Amino acid sequence: MEERHPVWYSIISYSPNDIRNERMNVGILLGSPRDSVILEYINPKNKKLAPLFWSSVELEEYSSSMSLLKYIISDSKKRWHHLQVPQLNEGSWENFFDLESLPFGITISDTNYAFVADINTLKSKLVDIYIGKKFLQKKADSISLKKKVYKYFETKPSVAKKLKNNLKITPVKSIPALKMEMDYTYFSKDDNLAKFIQVAPEKTNQALLNWYKNTSMLLSRNESFDKLNIILDSKNSSSSMELNQMASDLASLDSNRTNIIYLDSDISNTRSLESLMDTVSKDALPINEWTDYAV
Numbered sequence: 001m002e003e004r005h006p007v008w009y010s011i012i013s014y015s016p017n018d019i020r021n022e023r024m025n026v027g028i029l030l031g032s033p034r035d036s037v038i039l040e041y042i043n044p045k046n047k048k049l050a051p052l053f054w055s056s057v058e059l060e061e062y063s064s065s066m067s068l069l070k071y072i073i074s075d076s077k078k079r080w081h082h083l084q085v086p087q088l089n090e091g092s093w094e095n096f097f098d099l100e101s102l103p104f105g106i107t108i109s110d111t112n113y114a115f116v117a118d119i120n121t122l123k124s125k126l127v128d129i130y131i132g133k134k135f136l137q138k139k140a141d142s143i144s145l146k147k148k149v150y151k152y153f154e155t156k157p158s159v160a161k162k163l164k165n166n167l168k169i170t171p172v173k174s175i176p177a178l179k180m181e182m183d184y185t186y187f188s189k190d191d192n193l194a195k196f197i198q199v200a201p202e203k204t205n206q207a208l209l210n211w212y213k214n215t216s217m218l219l220s221r222n223e224s225f226d227k228l229n230i231i232l233d234s235k236n237s238s239s240s241m242e243l244n245q246m247a248s249d250l251a252s253l254d255s256n257r258t259n260i261i262y263l264d265s266d267i268s269n270t271r272s273l274e275s276l277m278d279t280v281s282k283d284a285l286p287i288n289e290w291t292d293y294a295v
Contacts, residue, residue: 004115007032007122008086011109011130012041014065016058024052025130027066028123029073029108031086035119037073038269040127041066048132065103072097086111120234120265145233145263146183146199152267153184156277162186162284163197171218180214186284193226195284197276200232200243212246219253229259229276 012027026049027041042048044063053059076097086096093108094101102108116122127133153159163184171180184197198215201208219228232247251258264270 004117005032005034007035007114007116007119008111009114009122009126010086010111011126012069013107013109014052014062014105015107016053016062016105022052023107024049026062028126028130030119030123030126032119036077036269036271038119038123038264038266039070039073040123040265041069042131061104065105068103069106072099072103123265145202145231148263148267149183149199149231152273156281158281159277159284161286161288162280164287164290169194169196169218171214172221173224178214178217180211180218186280187290188226188283189285190283191226193224195227195229196225197229197231200230200247202233202243208243208246212250215250216253219250219258225257227257227259229261231261231263231273234262234265 007030009028009030011025012029013023014026015021015023027039029037029039031037044059044066049059049062053062079098086093093099114122124133150165153163163186165184166181167185168179168181169185170176170178172178182196183199186195186197187193188195201211215228215230218225230247230250232243247260251260259272259276261270261272261276263273267273
């Protein structure tokens with residue numbers, strides 16, 4: 001059983017006008033030393049917000065306030081060496097984020113505490129209770145996992161010249177006609193063995209079966225690479241049971257060379273992916289220095 005750890009959470013509400021004093025729950029704020037801080041809030045275009053705003057100006061103010069809160073949280077993460085716990089009986093959210101005041105219209109409730117094995121499970125329950133899951137189904141959910149990962153990598157200029165994308169490799173050297181495509185390939189400065197990053201297929205179909213077969217052969221029959229990083233959607237997403245079972249089985253084939261990365265709902269909050277990007281940024285060779293390296 002996975003070990004439980006302490007998590008704090010608060011509910012974010014919004015009022016567009018002090019005189020009307022109409023207020024609605026619009027978001028969830030969670031945090032722990034293990035998971036940092038997670039923010040989820042209702043998209044400004046969501047129909048749930050329609051009764052709250054009397055004009056397009058009020059809607060624009062909401063959009064600006066929530067975007068500012070998102071930036072404040074992101075900026076605070078850079079300053080925290082160790083995430084502090086917001087003890088609101090001794091201070092305020094303004095003190096927690098080192099602000100003079102919170103963005104216009106936003107109120108954050110006092111902190112509540114829980115012990116959980118997975119912060120995303122708690123987040124899902126809180127969203128269902130205080131907001132309604134259907135109102136936090138972001139349009140980004142319809143974007144394929146591969147596109148989501150590719151867009152994230154585009155925000156990492158420090159690794160752009162060190163990762164070669166869509167490189168076709170031979171999982172079994174004795175069968176050159178058999179090919180599989182890696183989303184990204186890189187080499188470290190200290191060895192000449194390839195390292196791969198691969199986004200797993202999302203649907204149970206022939207492509208998924210072929211991926212499992214080829215990846216199995218790669219792990220069991222190929223010693224000319226050093227690491228395979230497999231990226232999957234969150235454990236709590238709609239990823240198929242078959243896919244999760246396949247990923248676990250692949251990891252068991254060669255646990256030393258296989259790294260499974262489950263993405264958070266906000267990909268930028270996925271610590272294991274951030275750690276991988278830091279490693280690539282610091283240790284990987286630029287592609288133009290691959291002259292003596294082969295896959």
